[in-house]
Amino acid sequence: MESQNIQDFLKEPETFYGLENKYDRIVSVLGGSSQVGYIQSDIDLIKITRKGLPVSVVVSISNILGISMEKMSNLLHISHRTIQRKHDDELLSVYSTEQILEIAEVISRGIEVLGTLGTFTKWVHREIRALDNKKPIDYLDTGFGIQMVKDLLGRIEHGVY
Template sequence: MKSKKEVKVINLAQEPQVFYGIQNKYDRIVSVLGGSLQVGHVVNSDIDLIEITRKGLPKSVILTVSSILGVSMEKMSALIHVSHRTIQRKQDHELLNVYSTEQILEIAQVISRGIEVMGTIESFVAWLHKDIRGLGYKKPLDFLDTSFGTKLIKDILGRIEHGVYS
């Protein structure tokens, strides 16, 4: 359901510099996903995120998020627990199931938070692909496939933000 609020069309993948001026966490998440038009819903609260999760995101957001993360579609399919072949069969406008949508939203929150903490998309993505001591010399990217993993990465980002060695 669209609200009467003006729909913002901001796409992080196409206009990363616009992202840095966005103060609202929900607008940042929508930007990561490709903008309000791609998401198909205005997001102003966690309730809106729940509605989107139940409805499903279009397959096209997978392409957007994989582009931001700098990963292949095979890796994205592993992160959201859907076979690569299933993703290939879907049209861009077809909706993903609740579980895949929820995981993509979790990943979008991590991306948003990571850019906020690291300062740039490039710095955050480079960090995601590095082996991190606090993760047993594993890459943060490899923890984005579960809600517990995304929470762990957000916690580490919070520690980094506050200057705690992580």
């Protein structure tokens, strides 16, 4: 994703809020269709996972979450040095791509539930009692942790403590 596109997303998220479905929101979080192609179903997510996402998406997601590339590499279980060696257009592995797509879905859902990117970012870095007083960001490194965070967002949406 171009640096300008991420800055536009961070400064003017209104474009995100007008998107109709989760697939459009995920594409928006990942930098638009020029980065990932079009996603209209879970089948498309599977195809993208098998093909791989470009490394530039990792930088975009770390910027959106407000975390270092070191922390981002920990979430993806890739060494920071490995990410640094790759060119922006090189593709990630199936596992890393799937992890990025799951994280993008959490971001999308978080903005939808909490209202703004800023509110979501603050929330994801805050210790949460329901997560054993740990930060949601610390659970984004496994599928089970991501599911816990999505479940928590669902509980927040429905007013269930």
